[in-house]
Amino acid sequence: MQNQKGFTLIEIAIVLVIIGLILGGVLKGQEMITQAKIRNVxxxxxxVSAAYYGYQDRYRAIPGDDPNAETRWTSAVTVKGNGDGVVTVTPVAPATxxxxxxxxxxxxxxxxxxxPTNTQTPPTNSVGGITTVQTGAFGLTGLVVCxxxxxxxxxxAIDSQFDDGIGTTGQVRGGTTLGPAASDAADYVDDGVKRYTVCKNI
Structure with missing residues (x-):
């Protein structure tokens, strides 16, 4: 009959320490990735705020609403705004x-x-969403960036960094919709499913 040897307590302890180190490294890595995304957003x-104020300072106009854009840049794809001081979200026609x-x-x-200067596509953020501007959202007034x-x-984290961390109050607010009807500001519920849009005044 052969003798069967098992693992010693020391060997089991070493394996558990190694597993703990691996799990700790993975969790720390995920935290660092999340922090990097927060910084990027x-x-x-x-x-966007800096670019907006720089444009206003240089051209005395609001980007998007600039009525002199077509004469300032003679590219065939350049379209001017109407100069009414409001950045409209939904045009009468066409979408361009x-x-x-x-x-x-x-x-x-x-x-x-x-x-690219030949496109009007909004930029993407670090989590695959888009960055947009509009007049008013979630109870905020004036021009907001979302x-x-x-x-x-x-x-x-974004709300806390700029404001009070509450989605329904302050100068930074959030909710689960976007666009002209963005009025359902809500607190942030981390259920692993919901995705939020956060808006702040420019």
Missing amino acids: ANDLNG VAESNLFWQHLRLSGFISG TSNLPAAIAN
Whole structure:
């Protein structure tokens, strides 16, 4: 009859320590990735505000609403705004003259943000959502910049960094919809499913 040897307590302890180190490294890595996404989203929001004020200072107009854009940049794809001081979200027609889309083209043509100047496509954020501008959202008034598809933890962190961390109050608010009807501001519920749009005044 052969003797069967099992693992010693020391060997089992070493394996458990190694597993613990691996799990700790994975969790720390996930935390670092989340923190990097939060920084990127916050930098995007700050960058849009800086570009907006830079454009206003240089051209005395609001990007997207600039009535002199076609004469300033003679590209065939350049479209001017109506100069009424409001960045409209939904145009009467066609979609290519929505001032909320022209906003990005004007900033790119002026060199305040990077990207192709022949497109009005809003930029994406670090979690695969988009960054948009519109007049008013979630009870905020005036021109706001919004970023979408944020998990609750990131949405809450962005709100906390700029404001009070509560989705329904303050100068930064969030909810689960976007667009002209963005009025259902809500607190951030981290259920692993919901995605939030966070908006702040520019």
